[in-house]
Amino acid sequence: MTHDVWRWQLALSVVLVYVCLCLSVWWWRKKSQSLVMVPPQKAWCVAYASQTGHAQALAEQTAKTLQLAGVAVQCLPLAQLTPSVMQQVERLLLIVSTYGEGDAPDMAQGFVQQTLSQRLDLSQLHYALLALGSRHYEPFCAFGVRLDGWLQQQGATPYFARIDVDNQDSTAIEQWRRQLVHLAGTNDSPDWTENTDFSEWILQERQLLNPHSQGAPIYYLQFSSTHPNAMTWQAGDLVQLSLGEQHTPRDYTVLSLPYQQHIALLVRLHYRATGEQGMASGLLARVPLGSTVALRVRQHPSFHLGVNNTRPLIFIVSGTGLAGALVHLRQQANDNHKTPCWLIFGERQRQYDFLCQQEIEHYQAQGIITRLDTVFSRDGQPLRYVQEVLLAEKKELLAWLQQGAAIYVCGSLQGMGQGVDAALKTIIGDDELAQLQRDGRYQRDVY
Template sequence: MISTRWRTALPLAGQALVMLLLGALAMLLFHWNGLEVPRVDVAAGRITMSVGAAAAYLAFCLYFVARTWRRASSATRNTTVAGAVLADDVLVIHASQTGTAEALAAKTADALAAGGVARVRRLGLASVDAALLASASRVLFVVSTTGEGDAPDDAYAFVRDTMQQAVPMPRLQFGLLALGDSAYESFCGFGRALDHWLRAQGATPLFDTVEVDDGDEGALRHWQHQLTLLGGSSDAADWSPPAYEAWRLVQRRVLNAGSPGAPAVHVRIEPQAPGAAWAAGDIVEVLPGPIGSDRPHREYSIASIPADGAIELLVRQVQHPDGTPGLGSGWLTAQCAVGDTLGLRVRRNTSFHAPDDDRPMILVGNGTGIAGLRAHLRQRVAQGRHRNWLLFGERTRAHDLHFGKELETWLARGELSRLDLAFSRDAPTGRYVQHLVADTAATMREWIAQGAAIYVCGSLQGMAPGVDAALVEALGAQAVEQLRIEGRYRRDVY
């Protein structure tokens, strides 16, 4: 096959070759005309002038060929970078129907560069092939869906050629921003198909796919939040103007005193205006500073329901190697005084909302991930839905069983059908929550057969892939993928 460089350069080089031949013919004609002149000195002058003109013309033609080759080479580098991807490159790849995805890809690349990522390269999906993806280490996709689940026009060749192949990508880590409109039946259809294909090739998600419903600003802020974590910088301002509401910090207490881990602080925040609303599974975005300050928000899973009268959080106190506290956790657990006003806003997280029916729920999580699971349990108990199973992992049973008394009460009343616990630091052998999934595989299959949904909340690193692998082992890869497609396998991991 002819390479892209040759396909681009040959037509232009052919034109240059024709011009070279014409130039040579002109030189011969000049020379022949010169011999026809009887005066030797005049003929010699004409021949000299003819030869000089022809030489100049030949030089011009050679320059034209060289310039053609350089332009063809440059065009190739700008459209296909397979084989030229360096280990520390972060690729931002877009597929856009109306230009929105391309514009967001540009913002994504700018945000990464501003956040300290040294090498960021932005490409259209039309210029991406299997070899490029197989050689890449980190890729962020920004893709839209058109019509009823179709890929944008500029992604047609990629879908036809590349997504029909098996392309091992064990070293690829990816993030995916999927744009769609829930008014269509196949919401974010292409984004979901791309996510499924990448996972099937062995690629590892940096975080769960962020789905944007008709330009939802909350979802875009969540994407930007993930970018700040990826870039290691927390200084980027929100893309969308913040509209924080005034709430009051009314209570905080450490739940794991004596734990070998960092403090886990239970925080209670009450609204200053009536009408605050959220659902189990939603996220709160906290402004780590006085309202009006220009600081990036921090996200936390909500551990309560509106009937509780307040938003409750479980915040792990973060301390950087230099001793400085984490931006969000430092504000919520120490710097903002009890009784002070702080700014927050609720972000709907429909992908982690509970099923509308009475189907069983299997809740799996670790650490402060118990917060999002607790909200679901409180909502289910309030609704009289008691087919609930919690699998939870932490460091020690003596110090890290967060909300332990509440869980034991639900279990005694039959409002929690089953409670399985794992503690990594307890002797003789530490265990993790994914081990619980493996140990209970038979029961897991029974609950799934009865229509149960699996909800996972907690650490993206370690816990989430471990649980996913355990589920695949217990249920089978095809069954797990079908649960994902049906919306019965959902995750809020960070």
């Protein structure tokens, strides 16, 4: 009996030590979060809401300009501006994008739900706002306009009128930089164009991937640099194609990895309502092999795996959005890293539109892809679209999420992106999906 009592006491001691350890870790995390999220009252706070990384890059440049002037500054995602933080900050610079049909970027949904819905006394706050958008979409810069109006309704005072940027317009961005230099009280400013120059790349290969398809042509394109090692990137990043000074560069997901020493893309030929080919896709479809085009890499942090690299992964993609999943699968194969991966891919017809089929099936045989679901909308099968797979496999999806899976969605916003979002809300609920976004476990690259 004495021996049994001793064993029970030992077991209880181990449990108590474990509980204390967990509590200490939780306390330190809460403390560190508070230190990160609440800037000193005298410091400037630079907050960003970015979908593809452009707003974040401008925010980092903004913070660097302030630091060069000797100003204390903290740069952080907009989602970290909780109501309590907003009521403490006195100097705030905001750089925010508008996404989709006037929405906030995914990374800002927590701010929209937790802070923008509140009535707060922000009379202590002075702010400036740079709103990014495109006049191709109405309403223009909708999220920036909404945020600006809300801040003034809460009593905050703008340093100067909101600056709206149409498609990365350099004139508007330069206006922001000049205002910033004035606020910082300095004539010195880092070069905002540093490391953003386009470089020449040679078109080596162009392959039509879907001959006889009912849909528009999809091409595999491969470019080599005129200056080896000119650019580097990581899985999830974008490449921009220059169309001249009078036109906005076009973004494409990079399909290749840096060690391959080339840039590969999947591009669908776009047709306008008039029947004319799109400017960027039309150029890439017809420019002769051996020709040079101007490209530059743009970081896309929200579509990097980051800490999700150790989680089970669910890729939901359609059409050329396959590039956003395939590049990560290539990275996993190159690293010999076999975290569970579920790929859901949709297109029109299996016979003509199963893009990169051999590579996908190879990864499935290797165990890089744990589960593969394909749907083809014109083949007459019961399931036609990727969102219908989610609804049909609800129990499986919930099991993966229970195991900590992260979801990555890549493809068209209209139809596919919206349909997947609606399906996920139906399955797990609006609040749960919002929490996945805040945790970085629901990422989208939809266009």
